Amino acid sequence: GENVEQHPSTLSVQEGDSAVIKCTYSDSASNYFPWYKQELGKRPQLIIDIRSNVGEKKDQRIAVTLNKTAKHFSLHITETQPEDSAVYFCAASKDSSASKIIFGSGTRLSIRP
Amino acid sequence: DAGVIQSPRHEVTEMGQEVTLRCKPISGHNSLFWYRQTMMRGLELLIYFNNNVPIDDSGMPEDRFSAKMPNASFSTLKIQPSEPRDSAVYFCASSLGLSIYEQYFGPGTRLTVT
Numbered sequence: 001g002e003n004v005e006q007h008p009s010t011l012s013v014q015e016g017d018s019a020v021i022k023c024t025y026s027d028s029a030s031n032y033f034p035w036y037k038q039e040l041g042k043r044p045q046l047i048i049d050i051r052s053n054v055g056e057k058k059d060q061r062i063a064v065t066l067n068k069t070a071k072h073f074s075l076h077i078t079e080t081q082p083e084d085s086a087v088y089f090c091a092a093s094k095d096s097s098a099s100k101i102i103f104g105s106g107t108r109l110s111i112r113p
Numbered sequence: 114d115a116g117v118i119q120s121p122r123h124e125v126t127e128m129g130q131e132v133t134l135r136c137k138p139i140s141g142h143n144s145l146f147w148y149r150q151t152m153m154r155g156l157e158l159l160i161y162f163n164n165n166v167p168i169d170d171s172g173m174p175e176d177r178f179s180a181k182m183p184n185a186s187f188s189t190l191k192i193q194p195s196e197p198r199d200s201a202v203y204f205c206a207s208s209l210g211l212s213i214y215e216q217y218f219g220p221g222t223r224l225t226v227t
Contacts, residue, residue, distance in 0.1 A: 032213040043204060043218035044156070051213070089156060099212040100169055105155045 002027040004092050006104030014112050019080055021107045023090035024072040030092040033066060033073045034101075038087045047088075048075070077109075085111045117219035119205050125225045131193040134222045137186055138207030146216060147180055147190050148204040156204075162188065163211050195226045 003026040013019045025033075034049035050057045050064045050073065057064050061080075066073040077084055087108050093101040118137040126132055138145050146161040160170040162182045170180070177196070182188040192199055202223050206216040 034215065036216075043220055044216075045218070046215045049215070093212040095213050100158060100161055101212060101216065103156050103158070 002030060002092055002094075002102045004090060004102045004104045006090050006107060008107060009105065010108045010110070012110045012112060013080055015080055015082065017080055019077045019084070019109055021075045021088055021090070021109070022072060023074070023092075023104050024070075025092040025102075026071070027092070027094065028068075028071060029094045031095055032093045032101075033064070034091050035064060035075050036089045036091065036103075038089065038106075040086070044089060080111050082111050082113065085109060117205055117207050117217050119203075119219035119222050121222060122220060123223045123225075125227065126195055127227055128196055129194045130226075131191065132195045132199075132224060132226075134190040134192075134203050134205075134224070136188045136190070136205030136219060138188070138205070139217055140186070142207035142209055142217070143185070144208045144211050144214075145182060145188050146206040146208075147188070148206065148218075149201045150204060150221075151201045159190070161211070168211070192224075195224075197226045200224055200226050 006023045031052035036044040037047045038044040048059050048062050048064050050066050061078045063076045087106045089106050090104040091101050120135045144163050147159040149157045159172045160180045165182045180190045202221045204218050204221045206218045208214040208216045
């Protein structure tokens with residue numbers, strides 16, 4: 001079955017700098033890659049997703065890149081702000097009636113003032 | 114829409130007691146997921162339903178855990194008997210489909226078993 005690995009598990013960056021979180025997946029048939037953000041004490045919420053027909057997607061300070069050949073995808077956050085501090089989860093799934101989404105283990109991002 | 118609704122928000126119970134967690138998905142969503150989150154094990158998918166039918170329960174830790182979805186607007190996760198290691202935050206999530214749609218998480222139920 002699908003396996004998703006996420007690195008690093010913790011990340012600390014200076015406010016204003018960029019943060020990059022990387023994930024790899026094992027099932028080459030996976031074609032949907034969402035990223036969820038979970039603030040302390042709150043529920044996970046989708047912040048951006050990418051499908052396998054594109055290599056990059058951007059939404060303001062957040063961007064995701066996908067390399068299907070290498071089976072890895074990354075989340076990039078530019079000009080980090082204190083409100084970016086949270087746990088970020090990557091995930092992968094494929095368009096199948098029985099497929100389930102597989103989450104990575106999470107990255108705890110801390111923004112230093 | 115009010116989003117995914119979970120109850121109770123907090124539950125404290127003694128070891129050996131039965132615990133029932135409840136979830137109301139977003140109207141119109143046909144998939145429902147139960148997750149458990151702990152510091153040690155992260156976010157674990159326990160079971161998921163599609164059109165009220167359980168599709169995969171391989172994440173259910175043991176027979177003490179059971180889940181039902183009697184209709185499109187209600188699901189329960191039951192632990193009987195509960196144990197201290199069951200202490201965690203349990204999330205319910207719903208989506209328009211199983212795999213390639215955004216999941217909307219509920220606020221979670223924080224379960225403490227003493």
